[in-house]
Every structure is written in C-alpha cells, then in structure tokens.
Amino acid sequence: MQNSLKRTWAVLGFVAALAAMVATTATAAHKAVNIVIWTDSDRAAAVTKVANDWAAKNGATVKVVTKNFGDIRDNLGTVAAADAPDVITAAHDWTGQLAANGLVQPLFLSAAVKKQFPSYTLNAFSYGTAVKKLYGVPAAVENIGLVVNTKLAKAPKTFAQLESEALAVKKKSHLSFGIAVQQGSGGDAYHMYPFFSGLGGYVFGTNKAGNLDPSDIGVASPALIKNSKLVDKWNKEGLLSSKVDAAAAQNAFLKGQTAFWITGPWNADTLKKSGLKFQVMQVPAIVKPSVPFLGVQGFMVTKFASDHGVGSAATDLVTNFMATPSAQTQLAAANGRPPANSLAKSSDPVLRQFSAASKGGVPMPNIPQMNSVWGDLGQAWVKSTKGSGATPAATAFKTAARAIADKIG
C-alpha cells in the first residue's frame, strides 16, 4: 500500500507539472507588442484586413476577437485586465457611458484629419461634463429614411402629399395602416423620431457650453404639444398604428400593400433583392424638418491599452490609420453603411440615398441619461397611435416627459 501511495503521488505530481508548463507558455505568449481588437461579426473581416495592413507596415501584431455588438459595451466593464481589448468597435451612443466609467481614452486628431469628417460625427463621439473630449474616430454613419415604392406612389414633396398617397394605397389594399413604421407593444422611439422632430420635439437641449443638458427635456416641448393634435388625426385616419411590429412592416411593404416604409440601410440588401422599384428620401417636413436620428459607428481606444503597454500603438492605429479615406471605405463597406470620412464616398447608390436622407439629422444623445428616455418615449407613441382607445397625444407625451424627468432624478 505504501508503494502504491508513492506511485499515486508521483502520477499526480507529473500531471501537475505538465499543467504548470502549459500555463507558463500560455501566459508568456502575451508579452509581444500585440493589439487586441474587439469587433462584431459583420466587420470582422474588414477590421482584420485594415489592422493587418497597419501591423505589416509597423512590425506589430493584431488579434481580432469577434463578439456580439451589444456585448462589446457590456463586457468592457467587467472583463479582466489580462483579457481586455485595446481597441473596440463602438456605436457613438456608448460614448457617455464608457467615458463615465473611465474605460476609454481621449483622442486627438490633427487639424487636417479633423477637416475630413463632418463635425456632427466628431461631436457624436465627444463627451464631457466639464471638458468635452473626443473619445472615438468615426467610421460609418447610419440613419433611417423613407423608402417609397415608386410604382405605387410618387415620391412626396410635402407631408400632405405623403398623407394622401399613403391613405389612398391603404384604402385600395384594405390594410389597417398607411405608413409601415415598426413599433410593437414595446414601442420604438428610434423609428418614430422623424415624426417626433417634425412636430417640433427634441430629446435633450444644449446648454451654453454646447453640451447636452439632461435637465432640459423636450419630450413635451411647447412646440410638440401645440402640434400634437396632428398625431390624434393620424391615429384616427389610420396613417400610423403602433400594432405594427418590424415583421409586419417589412411584409406589408414587400407585398405591395403599402407604398411607404421607414427603415434603415440594414435592409438595403432586402430591398435590392425584392425586385421593387424604390427610392429612399427623408420624411417630408411636417411643421419642422423631419430629421432622423443619426447613428455613428467608429473605433475607440480603451484604457487597457496603456495598461498593456501598447497605448501609443493603439492610438496610432485608430487615429492615423483607421481615419484615412481608404481604410474608411473598407470599414464602412463591410457593414453596408456609408463611410464617415467625407473624402471616402460609398459606391452603392442605395447607401448614397440613405446618406442624402440624413441631412440635418441629430446624433442620438450619447450621455448615459439617454437610457431613461427610450422606453418612455416609445410608449408615448404606442399609447397615442394605438387605434381605438388611444390616449390623446398631448397627455401621452406630457406623462412621458414627467416619467423621464423622475427617472433621471
């Protein structure tokens, strides 16, 4: 028994030693100048190519890790420092939350490079309660637009024309709504924003320093309340209905039951494959221009880069290389979006139409307080366009404004 016990310890010791060796080699491999990039599956190929071009030019190595787009923001706060990325793909409305958590580094672009980007794209990635700083380099822009089935209706020049055409098609096809815009029982404030801005509403005002002011909530602004009777009219005539969800909206448009669909460039492929003749334009002005929310996607340098000793390398990759027009074209094309750099133009005609529909658009507020807005603003629309038994719009939006103010505190 003594002999077998010794044998046992010998076996265990051998296995333990093996494990130790494996562990040492695994961790030692991390010590070279290696930049870790987190990106989503759509962009992984383009990011790998662009990053490898940069790495080859500079004698470094890059490792591209694919994650779910939403997980990139959520996991950045909880990941262990050894596994953390140095560069991330980001949506601009994450800027406030990531900067408030101290997870991303401020960046400085040279004046020449700054001129190549529309100022709203740089503003979208800027944040700061005291001093506003740039935290990311924009790569692609997206916004929703009004897709018109040019065989069923003519591209409307005024909102009244849009209304009459939509209702005419609705009557012919016996559909329960005129314009296909997705809401569903959870609401969708993003897709309803053109109507919201067209009626004179806004989310957050700006203070004297030009920063978003979370105490100035325009969800029930005087202009919006004054024009809210239009919402009640649209509800009564069935122009809009909150019972329509994403699938219903898409089906109605593709089957030709409605001539108007409000959606974004993520459906560009669907539209092209459908064989319909269509045109993308901005929703016609109601009382004010019906501008959409703008989403800007880009790249940020995390605070882990300097912890890993590759801070300057990561900054160089993002601010110098990824901002160049050629890299921008590749990065934006991978996700089917127009590039942010004005010198890099998209060759896709549908994407160019979406770009044109973004004129005057408002970037989604990137401060963390925006989290409290989406739910209530969406619900205000759901309640006021429910069909029969809908709440009057003025009441719905006033309730929403009060709830948002309470939540932000």
Next chain:
Amino acid sequence: MSTATAAAQPTQPFRPGLISRGVALFSGYPGYVIKMILLGLTNAVAVWAAYVLIDRSRWVALAILVLATLAIDFVYLAPRRWTLPLKFLIPGTVFLIGFQIVPIIYTIEIAFSNYSTGHIATKSEAIKQIKINSLQPPPNGKQYEMSPARDKDGNLVLILHEDTSGAVYAGTKKGLTPLPKSDVEVDETGIPTSAKGFKLITGAELFTLDTQLRDLKIPTKGDAAIQPQGVRQAVELQPTLRFDPQRNQFVRITDGVVFKDNGQGAFASVQNPKDELEPGWKAFVGVANFKKLATNPLYRTPFLHVFVWTFVYATLTVFLSFAAGLFVAIALDKKGLRGQKLYRSVLVIPYAIPGFLALLVWAGLLNDDFGVVNQLLGHVGIHVPWLFDATWARVSVVMVSVWATTPYFFLVSMGALQSIPSELTEAARVDGGGGWQIFRRVTLPLLMVAVAPLMIASFAFNFNNFGAIYLLTGGGPYSGTSSIAGSTDILITYTYKLAIATGKGNDYGLASTVGIIIFFIVATISWIAFSRTKSLESLR
C-alpha cells in the same frame, strides 16, 4: 427455526443483472486508473488556477483553492473509513459552492455597494482617469506631428513639426529647442522623416517606447506641456484639475472650486454636491440601496403591485397546469386504450419545444391585427386585444405559461398515479365509494405526497420566469401610473428594467438588492409550503 426453513428451500445460484455486471467491470484495476485520471485532472486544473491567481495577486482565493485541493486529495486517497460518505458528497458540494454560494455572496456584496454606470472602477483608477480627462489644450495651444528619435548620446528626443508655421523643434524633458528647417525633412502629412544629428526610431522598436513616451512631457509655459499622443502626434495640453493627495480632493485651477470625496464613490463639488467628476468608483454605501427602494416613490409604488401580480401569476400557472395535467393523466390512465403512446407524444410537445422559440411564436400568434388567433376569431366576429390591453395581456401570459407547463405535470402525474397501489382504489370501491370520492379521499392525498414538492419547485421557477413575460409582452401594456413597471411585469423583469432603463443605466447595486428581496420571498414561501405538505413524513 430460521435455519430449518432456510435449509428446506433449494438454493439457486445468484446471477446479478446486466447493469450490475457492467458496473462490476469498473472495479479493481480499471476503476483505479479512472480514479487516478480524474484526480490528476482535478489537480492539474488546480495548479493552473493557482498560477492565474498568483499572477493576479488574489491571495484569499489562492488559499481557499489550495485547502480545497488538499482536502479532495486526502478524501479520495487516504484509506480512512470516515471519508467514505464524503467521496460521494464532494463533487456535488464543490459545484454547489462554486455556482450557487459564491454568486450569492457576490450579489450580497454588490447590493451593499453603488456598482452602476460611473461607479465601476477602483478609486486609484478613477483618479488616474480624471487626471487624464482634465487635460485640455491651452488657449493658443499647438499640435505637432512628431517622430521619436535618439540624439548623439542615445537619449530619447521628439522631433516636432508644427503644421501651420512649418517650424521644427527637438523636444526633451527640459523644453523645446528650435531646429533649422533645412535640417529636417517631412513627408506629405507633416511627419518628420529625417533630422540632421538625430537617428529616427522606426519599425517595431517604435512601439516598445510606450512607457517612455508617456513620461516624456515637454514643458512650454506654466502648467502646459507637450505630450505625445500615439507615436506620430504631440499635443500641447495643460491640466485643469490639481490633485491634493493629503486632503484627498481635486481643485479646479481656473476658479479654485474644490471637489471632495463625498463617500458615495465620487469627487463632488463642495458648493454644488450634484456636480461630480467623472469617472467615479465603486464604493460601499451600506443600506442606501435598500433605503432607496423603501422611500423613493418611483420604485416603491410599483413594487407592491408587481409583487402581488407575480404571486398571482405563479400560483395560477402552477394550479391550472397541475389540474389540466392531472385531468389528462387520469383520462389516459386506462388499460387497453389504443394509441396511448401517440397521445402521450403529442401532449408532451409543448414541453419539448425550446421556451424562447415557443414564446416568440406565441407573441406573433397573439398579435392584435396580424396574428393567426385573431384572424380565426375574426371569422366569428370576436376581436380580443390579446397583448395590448392590460387585463387580456395578463390572461395571455397565464395562458401561454399553462400551455407550456401542463405537459410537465401530465408526465409527473402519470408516474405518480401508477405508483398508487390499485388495491387501495379497489378497496375503496368495495366500501361503496363513488368516482369523485375515491379521487378526493384516496388518489389525491397519495398523489400530493409525490407531487407537492414538484409544485413548490414549479412555483419558485414561475415566480422568476423572466422569459415567459419579457418575450411575450416585454412587461406588458403600461398603465398611466408607473413608467417602469408594466401590467404584466413580475419582480424579476421589474428588476431588469430598474437595472437597465433608469437613471444612468446599469444600476447593478439596486438590481442586486431586489434580487436579494426576491430570494427571501421565494425562500419563505417555499419553506412554509414544504412544512405544510406531508411529503417528508415518510422520511421521518
């Protein structure tokens, strides 16, 4: 007397069954080898984990790991009698502690902290980041293209080229030295490519200078200094906040406003406590989260409604599913019924379909205008606002949950019914009992002995059935009174919304607090229910 009867019966050779013989194959040498392999693997994992923990200086976790590994080795290797029961208990206990106890401890720890957006870093990280964020270009601050280089003595020098004027400098910790323009060549973007008297650093070596570049600040005027940003740019920046480590506060240089540590994980201005420096850090806040739930009307008012609805929802689901499942089980419990296997397979389908899939399909089926259900009912002239009206949404949610849970109780009841000895029902019939009386007095009590614990478990599951509510209605139609809790929200979806969609978002501290309260509610109800059933009587 016993020996006489034993000798009277002819003894038959004992032949163990197939399974026993299969298990017996593993005893002796093969079993020993498997045991060594498993123990070896456990030790290997422990060694690797120890390496990682040492690397990250987690000494408490390391101590626990070493003690646990030694204990496991001792139990499985040392030939003592009292370790035998432990050999069976250890795997389950290790996983219970690892996946249940440890997360509970973490949740409790988070509930007493302010872990949320803006408060996830440590204090030293927050101070470091505030200092970085406070740097700002001074008025007339300049930006330069830069190339790191080494001078004749091998010291690190920055060759700077200013865009607007074209002036070139050599920068060191001591300051800027102008260079003649002819000495330096720049490329089309303005980055210096060569400088007389200096050897430019290129290639892979450029990126190994990270720490040195960060420390190299070229002073210009007053507090301002030119700092490298990346490897090709340098920007003149000056700090707007000054940190005072002794007094643990930041002072704004322009107007002297003092930001003191406010004990809640942030530096807040003394004049205006709402003006905080970002980022903050995770701090221990005691019972502040519990107080917020109890006193803030925004959270407190919906809490009671949501709790009552959660209780009603879980109870209705369990009782209706049990009733329906038992009814079907009794109906199918006839000897000689043809097609029994077919009925059973079809009835189990709702339980077999993945919940997520089923719920999303139901959400589509119950859609107001486009769902199949309303289209069928439309032929008869009925229109039900399934998911858009508060009451009907609650009905829909219970309906779908019952649909998904009935097969489970059907299977359980079928098994429990067959375990009731038929002599009891026959005796009751002989005694003159009718069908319903037999059911109530004989079948049901015996059934409940087996099924009651399962009903309690199912109640606990449905109390926290996030998917069934969130995927079907998203929390349901919102009434006018509350903006966080909808009419079909249960406690767990309410917690999720509190955490994600309030304030600055991601308030994990508050969510953990509600999680602890839910745990106590479910534990109390389960304990009361268990002590009322007679299930454990047979064990006693």
